[in-house]
Each structure stands twice: as structure tokens, then as C-alpha cells.
Amino acid sequence: MGKVLGKKRLYEFLEKVSKGADLIAPVKTDTLRFGIIKDFNDICLEGRPLFPLKKFFSPAKQDLFRLNLGEKDEPFKEEKIMIKPRVIFGGRLCDFNGLLKLDKLFLSEEFQDDYYKEAREKTLLIGINCDPPPSKYCFCESMDLEKYYDLFFHDMGDKYYIESGSAKGQALIMDLEDYDFLMPNIHCEKKLVRKELAQHYEDPAWEQENEKCLSCGKCTSHCTTCLCFDMLDEMQANLKNGKRSKEWDSCQFENFTLVAGGLVFRKERLPRFKHRIYHKLQYFREKFGMDMCTGCGRCIEACPRLIDFTEVINKFK
Amino acid sequence: MKKTKKASKAKKPRVGIQSITGCAGCQLSLYFIEDVLLELFDKIELVAAPMIKGKNEEENYDILFVEGSVSSKEDLENLLKWRKQAKFLIALGACASHGCMQSMKHMMHEEEVEAAVYNKFPSDKRLKPITAVPLHKHVQVDFYIPGCPPDKEEIERVLKWLLQGIKPRVYDKAVCHECSLKENYCLLDQGIECLGPLMNGGCKALCPDYNHPCTGCRGMLDDANLKSGKEILRDKGFDPDLMIKRMTKYNTLQFMEFESKPKEEKK
Numbered sequence: 001m002g003k004v005l006g007k008k009r010l011y012e013f014l015e016k017v018s019k020g021a022d023l024i025a026p027v028k029t030d031t032l033r034f035g036i037i038k039d040f041n042d043i044c045l046e047g048r049p050l051f052p053l054k055k056f057f058s059p060a061k062q063d064l065f066r067l068n069l070g071e072k073d074e075p076f077k078e079e080k081i082m083i084k085p086r087v088i089f090g091g092r093l094c095d096f097n098g099l100l101k102l103d104k105l106f107l108s109e110e111f112q113d114d115y116y117k118e119a120r121e122k123t124l125l126i127g128i129n130c131d132p133p134p135s136k137y138c139f140c141e142s143m144d145l146e147k148y149y150d151l152f153f154h155d156m157g158d159k160y161y162i163e164s165g166s167a168k169g170q171a172l173i174m175d176l177e178d179y180d181f182l183m184p185n186i187h188c189e190k191k192l193v194r195k196e197l198a199q200h201y202e203d204p205a206w207e208q209e210n211e212k213c214l215s216c217g218k219c220t221s222h223c224t225t226c227l228c229f230d231m232l233d234e235m236q237a238n239l240k241n242g243k244r245s246k247e248w249d250s251c252q253f254e255n256f257t258l259v260a261g262g263l264v265f266r267k268e269r270l271p272r273f274k275h276r277i278y279h280k281l282q283y284f285r286e287k288f289g290m291d292m293c294t295g296c297g298r299c300i301e302a303c304p305r306l307i308d309f310t311e312v313i314n315k316f317k
Numbered sequence: 318m319k320k321t322k323k324a325s326k327a328k329k330p331r332v333g334i335q336s337i338t339g340c341a342g343c344q345l346s347l348y349f350i351e352d353v354l355l356e357l358f359d360k361i362e363l364v365a366a367p368m369i370k371g372k373n374e375e376e377n378y379d380i381l382f383v384e385g386s387v388s389s390k391e392d393l394e395n396l397l398k399w400r401k402q403a404k405f406l407i408a409l410g411a412c413a414s415h416g417c418m419q420s421m422k423h424m425m426h427e428e429e430v431e432a433a434v435y436n437k438f439p440s441d442k443r444l445k446p447i448t449a450v451p452l453h454k455h456v457q458v459d460f461y462i463p464g465c466p467p468d469k470e471e472i473e474r475v476l477k478w479l480l481q482g483i484k485p486r487v488y489d490k491a492v493c494h495e496c497s498l499k500e501n502y503c504l505l506d507q508g509i510e511c512l513g514p515l516m517n518g519g520c521k522a523l524c525p526d527y528n529h530p531c532t533g534c535r536g537m538l539d540d541a542n543l544k545s546g547k548e549i550l551r552d553k554g555f556d557p558d559l560m561i562k563r564m565t566k567y568n569t570l571q572f573m574e575f576e577s578k579p580k581e582e583k584k
Contacts, residue, residue: 031502051500060498214542214549216493216514218503235477237353239360248498253490254540269540302497304505304514304549 002163004179011040014089017172021085024056045090048134050302052224053088053095057102057119060248067233067242085122093186094140094296096125098224100148104288124168129154130186137297139310142192145294154183192310197282205315210273212305217250219299220276225292251275277309330379333365335399337392338419339385343410344368346466350473360480378403380479386412386419388449400456405479408451408458411465411567415536419449420569450570460485465534465567468520488519491538492531496522504530510555512563515541534567543575
């Protein structure tokens with residue numbers, strides 16, 4: 001059983017839950033992006049932003065710590081982590097599932113990214129159901145998404161039906177009116193037929209799409225879950241102090257796999273092209289027991305050639 | 318061991334900038350790093366910099382930046398001379414790296430170009446041009462800082478790397494990558510003829526950031542998929558002639574190399 005909120009009271013509700021925090025929601029300027037809201041009227045819930053939410057958790061370029069050469073006692077001084085509490089409103093189920101996959105990576109027991117952890121803990125997730133799917137490239141129905149959110153809204157015309165997915169979320173809607181309703185599932189026209197990918201590595205269908213690929217990296221930078229990064233050390237002009245930062249990289253570039261000694265082990269375009277999809281649908285599953293892809297279709301929509309990997313897989317015999 | 322280290326510390330690396338046919342804007346971008354210029358120049362001995370120095374030495378460069386493309390006999394003589402004197406030669410800017418606009422004439426007949434420009438001065442023999450090419454067509458180039466003009470921060474970064482004894486790294490990711498990190502609304506989606514997917518970034522997607530299409534001043538990607546790139550532009554209904562002009566604005570030679578032997582996907 002969930003709760004109900006009249007649309008007229010939405011801003012009031014958001015103001016309450018985002019008190020002392022940044023409210024992040026889709027904003028439409030020239031195109032739709034997730035941004036920090038200053039005026040509630042800027043919030044735009046039509047369509048889904050082509051740019052994913054990951055930037056709020058691991059920015060495109062992030063300074064990690066300062067380097068001080070020559071000071072033996074303390075070569076690295078950790079930067080203080082300063083992230084304001086945040087409320088994300090208007091994310092879709094695919095966006096939040098993207099975070100779930102990133103949590104697996106960055107909050108694993110072995111390795112933890114402190115910056116990511118801080119950002120993640122200070123963020124409240126309020127989603128909105130897709131009815132109908134916001135893009136013709138969506139195929140999340142095939143991806144078994146989990147109910148991963150604090151609160152989840154469903155648009156019912158003049159009101160929102162709200163379900164909670166966590167104790168934190170439940171506490172926020174305690175005083176709202178109860179409502180009996182079954183949240184409808186998302187139905188996408190586009191489908192991905194699940195197959196055992198390992199058997200199809202040499203399938204000719206890969207080559208057809210690969211010929212179109214420009215290796216521009218738009219698929220990975222728009223992906224909700226792609227978070228490969230590059231490390232950069234940059235010194236100041238005194239050559240003593242500097243900083244180490246991390247920057248998003250992409251497996252689609254020729255020199256992504258450059259290792260010491262000059263070897264590039266995925267030099268050709270085809271293995272690079274396949275690698276992204278195998279990582280999403282096979283390697284990640286082997287490690288964490290779930291697909292890395294959330295079926296948001298952003299990689300297809302952002303691609304200059306609209307390369308659609310679901311079609312490649314659907315073509316396999 | 319310790320002694321030699323000390324000795325090399327006392328002796329500052331001799332850095333020079335030399336210029337052949339170009340607009341000299343690349344040299345100027347180096348001086349634009351005003352915030353750190355003095356501090357950085359303190360660590361080097363600037364032996365040649367024609368724009369800011371009266372007396373310029375021509376020998377023993379540890380690091381030499383050369384801007385401009387080889388476009389005349391004199392250019393070639395100078396370049397060969399400098400190469401012999403330089404331990405580490407950096408091609409600075411689009412002309413030195415890719416040939417830039419001077420090399421556009423590769424797409425035309427030499428006589429046609431020469432007649433259009435030099436017929437007015439038939440007696441002046443100095444004006445006899447040769448085919449304009451980037452530096453690496455004549456000498457070995459150790460590193461490239463492309464761009465028209467090159468990014469001043471990159472020049473600073475490369476210089477610092479070299480002073481630290483680190484092998485510099487070239488930025489070889491597509492313009493689209495940096496552009497989408499900035500969350501720009503894709504110009505191709507807006508119906509503007511942008512060449513981002515084919516071109517080398519490192520410019521922080523400066524042009525697309527201001528809604529100006531990329532024309533590739535930092536050169537084409539080593540593995541640019543020109544065939545597919547042309548298909549996008551055709552699918553979007555852009556004028557093919559205009560596209561060829563855009564692609565060859567800075568990168569005529571690269572474009573012709575791609576055209577003459579399209580890179581096969583090796584297996």
C-alpha cells in the first residue's frame with residue numbers, strides 16, 4: 001500500500017523533503033539535463049535527460065588528493081570531502097538502477113571509493129514511473145530492473161501515487177493519505193532477447209554494426225553505468241606541489257588499453273566495440289550476478305549513427 | 318650519482334621556440350600562460366623566442382618548439398638545421414602537426430594556386446613556394462601539440478612533464494567525448510555540421526561548447542572512421558562539398574591519406 005499526493009501539493013512536498021539540501025531534477029533549457037533546481041517551475045518531467053545521473057556521484061573530472069613532493073612525512077594530504085546533502089527528484093528506474101550497479105563497483109567490500117560513498121549516502125532518490133516509456137530506444141523491460149529508490153511516484157493525472165522503497169523514504173510520506181493502487185510495470189516496445197553471449201563472440205552480426213562505429217565515445221559518456229576513468233597527475237609550476245585527479249575515459253578509444261611498454265591490447269575497433277557490450281552483459285554478471293546495462297537506451301540515442309547493440313544481439317541465431 | 322643530479326639541477330634545460338610559415342599564434346599561446354610564465358621560465362633557460370627576445374641562439378636546444386608548416390626552401394633549411402641542434406623537438410600547433418590551411422593546396426593544382434597568388438610579383442624569386450607540409454614529412458618529430466591555436470594549458474602541461482622527466486602524453490580522445498562530458502546538446506542532433514566524432518579532442522570541446530561546429534583543428538583521430546562519418550553527414554542531409562571543405566580545412570594531408578588507403582580493420 002502506498003500514499004497519494006495531489007499535484008498541487010508537489011512543490012510543497014519537495015520543499016519539505018529538500019530542506020537544507022540541493023534539489024536535483026531534470027531541467028529543460030536547450031535540451032533536458034539533470035541540474036540543481038532553484039525554481040520549482042523549472043522541473044520538467046517530460047522525457048528523460050540524455051545525460052545520466054552518474055556525474056553527481058563521480059564527476060567527469062574529480063580531484064582526488066594533493067601531491068607534495070619532497071615532504072617525507074606526509075606525501076599525500078587527503079582532500080576533505082565536501083558534498084551537500086541532495087535530493088534527486090524525477091529520476092527514472094533505469095537511472096536509479098544505474099546507481100545500484102555503480103554501488104556494486106564503488107562500494108564493494110574490497111574497495112571503496114570514499115568520495116562516491118559520501119555522495120551516495122547524502123542523496124535521497126525520488127523516482128518517477130515511466131508510463132509510457134520516455135524514449136523509443138528504451139528497453140528496460142528486458143533488463144529485470146530492481147525497485148531501487150527511496151520514493152517512487154506514479155503520475156495519475158491530478159495526483160501522484162507514491163511508493164516507498166526504504167525506511168528513509170517511508171518516514172517522509174508518513175503523514176500522507178493512504179491509497180490502494182497497483183503500480184503498473186513499464187512496457188517498452190523495444191526488446192532485448194537474452195542470449196548466452198559467450199557463444200556469439202565471432203558472430204558476423206558484430207561486424208556489420210562495427211563498420212558504422214566511429215569510436216567517438218558518446219555511448220560510454222552517456223551510459224548510466226559506464227565509469228571507466230583515467231588518472232592524471234598535474235603539478236604546479238613549482239614542480240613540487242600538484243594534484244591527482246580522475247577523469248572519465250572510454251573503452252572505445254584506441255589507446256584506452258595502452259599499458260607500460262607501449263602495448264595496446266584492443267587496438268582494432270571490433271574488439272573495442274564488443275568489449276563494451278560484453279562488459280555490460282557478461283563480465284559484470286559473472287562478477288556481481290546482475291547485468292550492468294539498465295536498458296535506458298541512452299547509448300543508442302546518443303550515438304551519431306544510432307548503433308543499436310540490441311539489434312546485434314537479437315540477430316544472433 | 319648524486320653529483321650528476323646536482324650538476325644537472327644547476328644547469329637549466331635550454332628551451333627554444335622557432336617559427337616557420339604560420340601566423341605565429343602558437344608562439345603567442347605559450348606566452349599566454351601568464352599566471353605561471355615567470356615561475357616556469359625560471360626553471361628553464363629560454364634561448365630562442367623571436368617574439369619576445371632580441372637575441373636568439375640557434376644551438377643546443379634541450380627542448381625545441383617549432384611552429385608553422387614547411388612551405389618554402391628557407392623553411393626547410395631552417396628546420397633541418399634546428400633538428401640537428403635539438404634533443405627533443407615538439408611540433409607546436411596545427412601547421413606544424415597537420416599542415417593546417419597552407420596544405421589545402423594539396424587538393425588543387427600547384428600552378429593554379431601559384432598563379433592566383435604570386436603572378437603579381439613575377440620578379441621576386443623568394444616567393445617561390447614549395448608544397449606545404451607538416452614537420453614530420455621532413456624530420457623526426459618527438460611530440461605533437463596540435464590545435465589552432467594550441468591550448469595554452471596543454472603547452473604548460475607538456476613543458477612541466479618534460480621538466481620532470483616524464484614522457485608527455487598526447488590527448489587522443491574524440492571531441493565528442495569531452496563535449497558530452499560538458500553535457501552539450503549535440504550539434505549533430507541540432508542539424509549543425511559538426512565533425513566532432515572524427516576529430517581529436519584535447520580542446521575541451523571549446524567550439525561545440527559555444528554552438529560552433531568542430532572543424533578539427535587538432536587533427537583527425539588516428540582511427541577516424543571517415544566512411545561512417547561521411548554517412549552521418551549524408552544522412553543528415555548536409556552539403557557534401559561543404560563537408561569536404563570542413564574536413565580539409567586543417568587536415569588536408571590526413572584526409573588524403575585516409576582517402577587513398579582507407580584503414581582496414583585488421584584481424
